Amino acid sequence: VLGALGAVTVLLFGVGGSAGAEDGYRLWLRAEGGGADVTLPCDEPSETLTIARDELSAALPHGTVRFATSSCRGEGSPRLPRQRDVGEEGYRIAMDGEGYVITARSDVGALYGTYRLIRAVSTGEAMPEDGLTEQPAKRLRLLNHWDNLDRHVERGYSGESIWNWHLLPDYLDPRYTDYARANASIGINGVSLTNVNADATVLTPPFIEKVAALAGVFRPYGIKVYLTARFSAPIEIGGLETADPLDGEVAAWWKAKADEIYAAIPDFGGFLVKANSEGQPGPQDYGRTHADGANMLARAVEPHGGIVMWRAFVYSAEEPEDRVKQAYTEFVPLDGKFADNVLVQVKNGPLDFQPREPFSPLFGAMPKTPLLAELQITKEYLGFATHLSYLGPLWSEALTADTHARGKDSLVADRVDGLAGVANIGTDRNWSGSQFAQANWYAFGRLAWDPKAEPEAIARDWVRQTFTDDAEAVDRIVGMMMRSREAVVDYMTPLGLTHLMGTGHHYGPAPWVDDLGRADWTPYYYHRATKDAVGFDRTESGSDAVSQYHEPLASQWNEVETTPEELLLWFHRVPWDHEVKDGSTLWQSLVAHYDRGVAEVQAMRETWAGLEGKIDEDRYAQTADFLAIQEKEARWWRDASIAYWQSVNGLDLPEGARPPE
Numbered sequence: 001v002l003g004a005l006g007a008v009t010v011l012l013f014g015v016g017g018s019a020g021a022e023d024g025y026r027l028w029l030r031a032e033g034g035g036a037d038v039t040l041p042c043d044e045p046s047e048t049l050t051i052a053r054d055e056l057s058a059a060l061p062h063g064t065v066r067f068a069t070s071s072c073r074g075e076g077s078p079r080l081p082r083q084r085d086v087g088e089e090g091y092r093i094a095m096d097g098e099g100y101v102i103t104a105r106s107d108v109g110a111l112y113g114t115y116r117l118i119r120a121v122s123t124g125e126a127m128p129e130d131g132l133t134e135q136p137a138k139r140l141r142l143l144n145h146w147d148n149l150d151r152h153v154e155r156g157y158s159g160e161s162i163w164n165w166h167l168l169p170d171y172l173d174p175r176y177t178d179y180a181r182a183n184a185s186i187g188i189n190g191v192s193l194t195n196v197n198a199d200a201t202v203l204t205p206p207f208i209e210k211v212a213a214l215a216g217v218f219r220p221y222g223i224k225v226y227l228t229a230r231f232s233a234p235i236e237i238g239g240l241e242t243a244d245p246l247d248g249e250v251a252a253w254w255k256a257k258a259d260e261i262y263a264a265i266p267d268f269g270g271f272l273v274k275a276n277s278e279g280q281p282g283p284q285d286y287g288r289t290h291a292d293g294a295n296m297l298a299r300a301v302e303p304h305g306g307i308v309m310w311r312a313f314v315y316s317a318e319e320p321e322d323r324v325k326q327a328y329t330e331f332v333p334l335d336g337k338f339a340d341n342v343l344v345q346v347k348n349g350p351l352d353f354q355p356r357e358p359f360s361p362l363f364g365a366m367p368k369t370p371l372l373a374e375l376q377i378t379k380e381y382l383g384f385a386t387h388l389s390y391l392g393p394l395w396s397e398a399l400t401a402d403t404h405a406r407g408k409d410s411l412v413a414d415r416v417d418g419l420a421g422v423a424n425i426g427t428d429r430n431w432s433g434s435q436f437a438q439a440n441w442y443a444f445g446r447l448a449w450d451p452k453a454e455p456e457a458i459a460r461d462w463v464r465q466t467f468t469d470d471a472e473a474v475d476r477i478v479g480m481m482m483r484s485r486e487a488v489v490d491y492m493t494p495l496g497l498t499h500l501m502g503t504g505h506h507y508g509p510a511p512w513v514d515d516l517g518r519a520d521w522t523p524y525y526y527h528r529a530t531k532d533a534v535g536f537d538r539t540e541s542g543s544d545a546v547s548q549y550h551e552p553l554a555s556q557w558n559e560v561e562t563t564p565e566e567l568l569l570w571f572h573r574v575p576w577d578h579e580v581k582d583g584s585t586l587w588q589s590l591v592a593h594y595d596r597g598v599a600e601v602q603a604m605r606e607t608w609a610g611l612e613g614k615i616d617e618d619r620y621a622q623t624a625d626f627l628a629i630q631e632k633e634a635r636w637w638r639d640a641s642i643a644y645w646q647s648v649n650g651l652d653l654p655e656g657a658r659p660p661e
Ligand code: GCW
Pocket: 146, 154, 155, 196, 197, 274, 278, 313, 352, 353, 380
């Protein structure tokens, strides 16, 4: 492989190599060679710069690379300029006669520059003549693990939790280092280790010691640890009688707890909290608001520079209001009432990580509150790890959505201070449960760094770093990735249908479930199909969810004619014989979408079959088998859904539809 990087020729070995058994353990970090000539301009390079040097010597066989960072300005440092215009985490990669020069303000900036250079070389990207200057667009680029202390991962489809609490802090599994390295290579700078359905035990002294050990592994990679704080912890592990946030003893308990954590982990990031949501304890148990609760915790971590990420994922079974409206109703009145170090963490859509939703109206409605966008990397509602569905397009759709909060071009991406991704990482050798699920971890990191990045360009980099640099193979794999999310929408929930998955586990179709006893978990509640019509009326004459959006969206989405077809049944209840844009009836169109979804999976299988021999055997075979499962299950979704709709509307299969097999 020849990378054309200006004057320097770099030889690379090992990307997509066929040597030996391949299980995907190395993720996208496969470049390897030998003999890099790396100069560190420090007498005693920091741990971070040593990592950078080792990465370069492993990945780049020839050429000289030198670093300059602010920590290397002491005696013995060469005359390399300190980089001023790249921010705390940015870098500049330039070339001089002797090779590459990576300049940064911080060691971690130099490490990011290192991974960037390795990426450029392993994807064959030509380095601009005048060098490359980059920095992250967002300061918070976080993974949220939903990992329980017993190592069960909520909504995890790739084995157990990689945190071996039993052996921590004395045994540091080398996998923790590999994990940190993978994250740093895509710019992730914080990880919340524990489930948002939190266990207070993690805040007890033995666990703080374990967490401190993990923090020690992550630190040189620029990654901070965060913990989920169970709101009732003062009662459960503190012996208090209340967890009322306005109670002096409760506040003092949290302050002491924060002090204790910071004594063990001086760069601890802060707390992530799910409160008064799905049965979790919270300030409302005491008649207080989310702001009261968040601010009390914020005061505890504030002296140490910590933050509180307070989730806006709230809805209640007792509440008659349309579930997708409830978070807005609850949080918008609190705008401006949160402490400066609180961020409200909002899921991309107002419901729950569906294959498609409109963006959450909260992104346009809390101008005085710092926000984080929460995305789900693990595919709870999109076929777990088995179905191939590249989520770059889904996330990009949400991040580049225009809220119109301050007129045109008020993008979600510009509104948020960072991204939090619910991790898809577990003990499986391939980390994420399937080869292609790794792409979603990768894409999340890249979008957290630059939320406006093109999902296709990200996919292309990932394929080149992960599988092959054969241009034709890359095109074919990227093509199938780019269509894969829409395929899932088509065979699961086309035309704005939503939340029709099997109860509890959320795998497979169950639109017929209508008697769960909880409307907000019941598929029927979301589609409301009758003999005449289907869909949820969220217009002014229905639940009026449209009014939570700014104009012109509120008016556009209030009318069937001006609602994008992919959100039609999300906002409207429409007769089966309603004519859609291409002139067919809603029923015909629905069936055509299901067919298209199945056909797309068939096409993905064919594409993949054509790549045999170009991908190492093990990863080729596993993916081929998973695609076969996906096709079988896409048919299951299609046929079961259509049969159910027919049982309600009494209509025949439209002409030309593929009959169920
Ligand atoms: O997506 C839903 C999941 C729950 C999860 C919850 C949340 C952690 O079904 O498993 O709980 O959302 O985001 O809090």
